[in-house]
Amino acid sequence: MPRLGEVAEPVAGPGEVVLAVRATAINRADLLQVRGRYPPPQGESGVPGLEAAGEIVSVGSGVEGWRPGDRAAALLAGGGHAQRVAVPAGQLLALPRGWSVEEAAALPEAALTAWTNLVVEGVLVAGQTVLISGASGGVGIVAVQLARELGAHVLVAGRDPERLERLRELGAEGVFPLADDLPSRVRAATGGRGVDLVLDLVGGAQLGRLLAALGARGRLVLVGLVAGRRAELDLELVLRQRLRLVGSVLRSRSRGEKAELVAGFLAFAAPLLALRRLVPVVERSFEFGRIAEAYAHLEVGRPFGKVVVRIDD
Ligand SMILES: NC(=O)c1ccc[n+]([C@@H]2O[C@H](COP(=O)([O-])OP(=O)(O)OC[C@H]3O[C@@H](n4cnc5c(N)ncnc54)[C@H](OP(=O)(O)O)[C@@H]3O)[C@@H](O)[C@H]2O)c1
Missing domain, CATH: 3.90.180.10 (Medium-chain alcohol dehydrogenases, catalytic domain)
Incomplete structure (x- = not known):
C-alpha cells in the first residue's frame, strides 16, 4: 500500500520546470508500482504518479514559453504523487480556461x-x-x-x-x-x-x-x-x-516522443479543451492525506472515470 514520506525536493534540470502539484490522479500503473510490479523507467522518479496539475515554481535552463506562476498540467513518467515534481517542458499542457485543477490533473495520461x-x-x-x-x-x-x-x-x-x-x-x-x-x-x-x-x-x-x-x-x-x-x-x-x-505503452517512451505526442494532441485538441468538448470525468477526489484510500478506490471501487487527489499547500 502507498505511504506518505519525505523525499528530496526536485530541481529543474535543463529543459525542465518544477511544478507545485495542486492535484494529481491515480492510475492502474501506480497500483502495480507500489506493489513492486511496475518499476519506473530508468532515471525517472521512484515516486508514483503519471500526471499532475498545479503552478510552475521554477524553470530550468533552455525552457521557453513557461514562467513561474503559470498553471499547467503535466504528463509524467513518475513523481506526480508529491507536492513538487520536475517535468520536461515538452510534457506540459497549459491549463484550459474554466477547468478545475482536479480536471486538469485527470487529463494528461x-x-x-x-x-x-x-x-x-x-x-x-x-x-x-x-x-x-x-x-x-x-x-x-x-x-x-x-x-x-x-x-x-x-x-x-x-x-x-x-x-x-x-x-x-x-x-x-x-x-x-x-x-x-x-x-x-x-x-x-x-x-x-x-x-x-x-x-x-x-x-x-x-x-x-x-x-x-x-x-x-x-x-x-x-x-x-x-x-x-x-x-x-x-x-x-x-x-x-x-x-x-x-x-502500445506510453510511459517508457522517450521525452522527445512524448513532447511530439503532446504537441500533436494540443494542435488538434486545444480548442476542444477550451470548449469542454473533451474533458475527463472526475469520479471522486480525495485529500492528499487520504491517498491510500484513493488507491483503494481505483482498485476496488469501479469508478466511472478518474480518481483524483488534491494537494493543498
Ligand atoms: N499502455 C499504456 O500506455 C496505458 C496507459 C494508460 C492506461 N493503460 C491501461 O489501460 C487500461 C485502462 O486504463 P484506465 O485508466 O481507463 O483504467 P480504469 O479507469 O481503472 O478503467 C478500467 C476499465 O476496465 C474495465 N475492466 C476492469 N476489469 C475488467 C475485467 N476483468 N474485464 C473487463 N473489463 C474490465 C472497467 O470496466 P467496468 O466498468 O466493468 O469496471 C473499466 O472500464 C488499464 O489497464 C491501464 O493500466 C495503459
Whole structure:
C-alpha cells in the first residue's frame, strides 16, 4: 500500500520546470508500482504518479514559453504523487480556461493514451468505426469523446453494458456486452462490415472476440491488461482478414516522443479543451492525506472515470 514520506525536493534540470502539484490522479500503473510490479523507467522518479496539475515554481535552463506562476498540467513518467515534481517542458499542457485543477490533473495520461492509440497507432480517420473495450474507465471516457471529435463512429463494449449507457451522451452510438456474441452484434450494427479499429483497454480472454469484430484490414491496438494477460486467438482470422495487432505503452517512451505526442494532441485538441468538448470525468477526489484510500478506490471501487487527489499547500 502507498505511504506518505519525505523525499528530496526536485530541481529543474535543463529543459525542465518544477511544478507545485495542486492535484494529481491515480492510475492502474501506480497500483502495480507500489506493489513492486511496475518499476519506473530508468532515471525517472521512484515516486508514483503519471500526471499532475498545479503552478510552475521554477524553470530550468533552455525552457521557453513557461514562467513561474503559470498553471499547467503535466504528463509524467513518475513523481506526480508529491507536492513538487520536475517535468520536461515538452510534457506540459497549459491549463484550459474554466477547468478545475482536479480536471486538469485527470487529463494528461488519459488524453495522451487515447490520442496515441486512436490516432498514431490506430490511424483512425473521419467516417471510420472504432470499438472501445473498457470504455467506462479514465482512458475510455476520453477516448470516446476524442474519437467522436475525429469524426469516427464510436461503439463501446464492457462487462457491464448498463454502466456504459452514460457514454451515449458523450458520443457512443452503440453499447455491447463483452460476450460470445459480440462479433455478430457488432457486424449487425455495422452493416455486416465489422469495425475499422478496436481500442482494447482490458486485454484478457475476450481478445479473440474483439479481433472477430474487426472488418477486413482492421487494426486492434492493445493498451491495457486489466482483464488478464493471456488469450487464445484464431490466427486464421488474422491472416484471412489481414488484421493488424499492435501493442502500445506510453510511459517508457522517450521525452522527445512524448513532447511530439503532446504537441500533436494540443494542435488538434486545444480548442476542444477550451470548449469542454473533451474533458475527463472526475469520479471522486480525495485529500492528499487520504491517498491510500484513493488507491483503494481505483482498485476496488469501479469508478466511472478518474480518481483524483488534491494537494493543498
Ligand atoms: N499502455 C499504456 O500506455 C496505458 C496507459 C494508460 C492506461 N493503460 C491501461 O489501460 C487500461 C485502462 O486504463 P484506465 O485508466 O481507463 O483504467 P480504469 O479507469 O481503472 O478503467 C478500467 C476499465 O476496465 C474495465 N475492466 C476492469 N476489469 C475488467 C475485467 N476483468 N474485464 C473487463 N473489463 C474490465 C472497467 O470496466 P467496468 O466498468 O466493468 O469496471 C473499466 O472500464 C488499464 O489497464 C491501464 O493500466 C495503459
